[in-house]
Amino acid sequence: MSKVASEGKQTTRRFLGEEHQIFRQAFKKFLEKEAVPYIDQWEEDRLVPLTFWKKLGEQGFLCPWADERYGGLNADFGYSVVMTEELVNIGIGQSAAIGLHNDIIMPYIQNYGNEEQKSRWIPGAVSGEIMSAVAMTEPGTGSDLAAIKTTAVRQGDYFVLNGEKTFISNGILANLIIVAVKTDQKAVPGHKGISLIVVEEGTPGFKRGKKLNKIGMHAQDTAELIFEDALVPVENLLGEENKGFYYLMEKLQQERLMISITALNSAKRILDITLNYVKERKVFGKPVGSFQNTQFKLAELATEIKIGQTFLDDLIVKHIAKENVVTEVSMSKWWITELAKKAANECLQLHGGYGYMEEYEIARWYRDVAVMSIYAGTNEIMKSIIAGKLGI
Structure with a gap:
């Protein structure tokens, strides 16, 4: 068991241990040096350079789940959760495509490739020579x-x-x-x-x-x-x-779970930057956060995020245990991505005109979360899956 920070308090998360926290600190330090100073440039260039990709590989942050004989760390899914959370915390989320490579694409090679294919491709995917x-x-x-x-x-x-x-x-x-x-x-x-x-x-x-x-x-x-x-x-x-269709369907559970993790932490990030803003920004001589409407909006979001985190952490535990949670993951994918969009919309409104300015992080989140309800199966598809499991 370990204690991790959440909303300023210490909470227990069953799937994270001390080794995950050591890894988190290492990855966080790496991002602060190698990513944070360059994010604006990457946004302008419309891509993350291969030089950054190579550095990720050199430090062991690509496909850490891979077997040691391929250069990996034999890491569990908790490491993927940690990396996703830290990428969101610096304001880039899935834009860096690390989770896409690590947890969505290369697992196809790991699970369905033969030994020759694994030996040919996984080492390069770990080292940063391969981007998938x-x-x-x-x-x-x-x-x-x-x-x-x-x-x-x-x-x-x-x-x-x-x-x-x-x-x-x-x-x-x-x-x-x-x-x-x-x-x-x-x-x-x-x-x-x-x-x-x-x-x-x-x-x-x-x-x-x-x-x-x-x-x-x-x-x-x-x-x-x-x-x-x-x-x-x-x-x-x-x-x-x-057999390709069946392989794709088998891997969609993890893909949609990864999107849920990204969306939930995006909502948390949006809430955090908005809380800081409304405490400092004044209108009519008072902080924006002192108005009841602001308080109620943020209280509602904080509550929904907490509920979403509890549900999501339970799914992560079940996924690590290799349980079939397709229905629950479909639920989390549609509900949490909609929550992220709601958070972005309402928090941009609380920023007022400044929220529409590129220099404020909320503007980027407003754009970035929009696609989460579309890819890996639209939220309408998620509801159809759920309805099918209900027998209707």
Whole structure:
């Protein structure tokens, strides 16, 4: 058991121990030196440079869960929670794409790759030589993954890929991309014909489209990917052919849990910076925080955040125990991401005109949290999953 700071008090979190706190302090110190001074520049550049990525690897902050024989630390999921919380605390959250690489993409290699693939790719993912991405979404296909049109046709020792992907996080810089493709175009239903194929930088026929200009999460590069008779070796097939859809579904629990963790801590960060602001900012000769409306709004948010934290920590414990909590994670994903958007909206309002200025951190959060209810399955999809589990 360990004690961690939360809202100025010490609270017990079952999945964190002393070793997690040592790791937290090391990561926090690293971010203060290597990230905080450069965040504004990264936002302007619309990407986090590879030099930062290499430093993360050198310090052991990439894929810490990996086995020691691949250069990892054999760390548990608690380390991922700690890293996510500290990234949010410096105001960058998922924009750095560290959690995406560590906890969403590379686990596909760990869980479905063969030993040769793991030995080939995981060490580089740990050291910072490899930055990963996963390519599912297409210009005409989002949540309906079974409708993807990118194809992979086997020709001898290669798969020939044709199609286009969009909204791909890390799309500009990634040099290892897991691509969802149709290997059986006649499969009924369509999801039974999906496979996962790993495309490496330099693959003939693979090119990047334009870097997409998003309204938020500016430091995370997002791009279009194009495959025109791209030749990918057969040995880059991840897992079994036509089992890709099932692999993606199995990993969505952790992906949506990671988003929930980011969203909850984003709401906490938004609340913290707003509490500081309303104590200092004066109108009509009194602090903004002295008005009942302000007090009630922030009291409500603090209560909802506390409730969300309790629910989320319980899910994390169950996830670490490898329990199936798909329904509960769907609940947390939609409810907590909506809470983060509510916090951003109401706290920007409490900042008044200054909240609309780029120099105030609340403006960035207002933009960044908007997408959380969309990716990894929209919140409407989450509600459909929950309704299905209810038998309606």
